Amino acid sequence: MANDVRPLSLKREGDGLKIEWSDGAATFVTWRHLRVQCPCAGCIDDRAKPTDPFKVLTPQEAAAGAPAPVAMKTVGHYAYQITWNDGHDTGIFTLDALRNLSQPVPPRLSPTEVP
Amino acid sequence: MNPQMPQKLSLPGVKHVIAVASGKGGVGKSTVAANLALALHSAGKKVGLMDADIYGPSVPIMFGLGQVDPQTTPFPLHKYGITLMSMGFMVDPNQAVIWRGPKVAQAVQAFLGQIDWGTLDYLVIDLPPGTGDAQLTLSQSAPLTGAVIVTTPQDVSLIDARKGVRMFQEVRVPVLGVIENMSYFVGDDSKRYEIFRAGGGRKLAAEIGVPLLGEVPIDPRIAECGDAGEPFVRKYPDAPVSKAFLELARSTIAATSGAPAAPLPDVQL
Numbered sequence: 001m002a003n004d005v006r007p008l009s010l011k012r013e014g015d016g017l018k019i020e021w022s023d024g025a026a027t028f029v030t031w032r033h034l035r036v037q038c039p040c041a042g043c044i045d046d047r048a049k050p051t052d053p054f055k056v057l058t059p060q061e062a063a064a065g066a067p068a069p070v071a072m073k074t075v076g077h078y079a080y081q082i083t084w085n086d087g088h089d090t091g092i093f094t095l096d097a098l099r100n101l102s103q104p105v106p107p108r109l110s111p112t113e114v115p
Numbered sequence: 116m117n118p119q120m121p122q123k124l125s126l127p128g129v130k131h132v133i134a135v136a137s138g139k140g141g142v143g144k145s146t147v148a149a150n151l152a153l154a155l156h157s158a159g160k161k162v163g164l165m166d167a168d169i170y171g172p173s174v175p176i177m178f179g180l181g182q183v184d185p186q187t188t189p190f191p192l193h194k195y196g197i198t199l200m201s202m203g204f205m206v207d208p209n210q211a212v213i214w215r216g217p218k219v220a221q222a223v224q225a226f227l228g229q230i231d232w233g234t235l236d237y238l239v240i241d242l243p244p245g246t247g248d249a250q251l252t253l254s255q256s257a258p259l260t261g262a263v264i265v266t267t268p269q270d271v272s273l274i275d276a277r278k279g280v281r282m283f284q285e286v287r288v289p290v291l292g293v294i295e296n297m298s299y300f301v302g303d304d305s306k307r308y309e310i311f312r313a314g315g316g317r318k319l320a321a322e323i324g325v326p327l328l329g330e331v332p333i334d335p336r337i338a339e340c341g342d343a344g345e346p347f348v349r350k351y352p353d354a355p356v357s358k359a360f361l362e363l364a365r366s367t368i369a370a371t372s373g374a375p376a377a378p379l380p381d382v383q384l
Contacts, residue, residue, distance in 0.1 A: 075255050
């Protein structure tokens, strides 16, 4: 992604995040995918290890249910930091990461454009 | 909340925040920052200079100031028309600041957020060398207009300057341009000697597609002025070095004349 491409709007839509970009693209990513791909050092380290079948969840993790953000703040001019409902908040998602993790949304045709 | 994540700061009275950075130490960042601040002031701008080099602050000596009693002295300090803040005002110059990264980030944030900078056209930030805590904290929390990269002409400096540029690109802080310090020396015979090779700054600027903001020649009086506490631009305003700094100030004013980058939009959750 070119360095001058930036998000124009970010909105919760269903179980994920829809982003409209300055190059005209629109993308969507589920919260679950973002949570699984958290770029913080701890999560990267965890992903590199074999799954621990005996992992004990914290009470907050157990109560959280499906991943959902409770806050999403800007970081400088380059990223967003998500605070999740399981209490995790160390992941800083750069604009490049948000674009790469999300899928393009086909543009909606206006009624006059419907063939 | 992650305790290491810096809070976002706003500096409502400050029009432009300029970071003076380099990858490598010893290229003259503090000299450039101090003289750029004075040169901007000479151009009629209201200027502040924040020394973000927590481990090795240079601003106190360069402005003829030393340690003060923080209990009785209101910060920031003022000298030669420049508003100043530095760790060196609070710590004995013979005492080492032995801090881990998060404390450095905290100090940088306090300098920015808790000091009353008043109304300024430019706040120049003298960064420590490298791409560490101070740089990252500023990129994440301060409303930086842009960064100027200081390098010397030789490759060993350019390699690290490139890393500094990459860091600012990564965090989307505009690089306003490159300043080549210690570019050349004009001898008594009026010949130009390129002691540390030539053209490195120009090469770096071309490589990253930004302007070369200036080439500052070597003048032994720069070191004398630094140690004597009077920046060169003030003491020798007509010297070629001062002209280079005044030109640099003009380039910086021109580079910051456009609209600053808009902040990222908030997320509608």
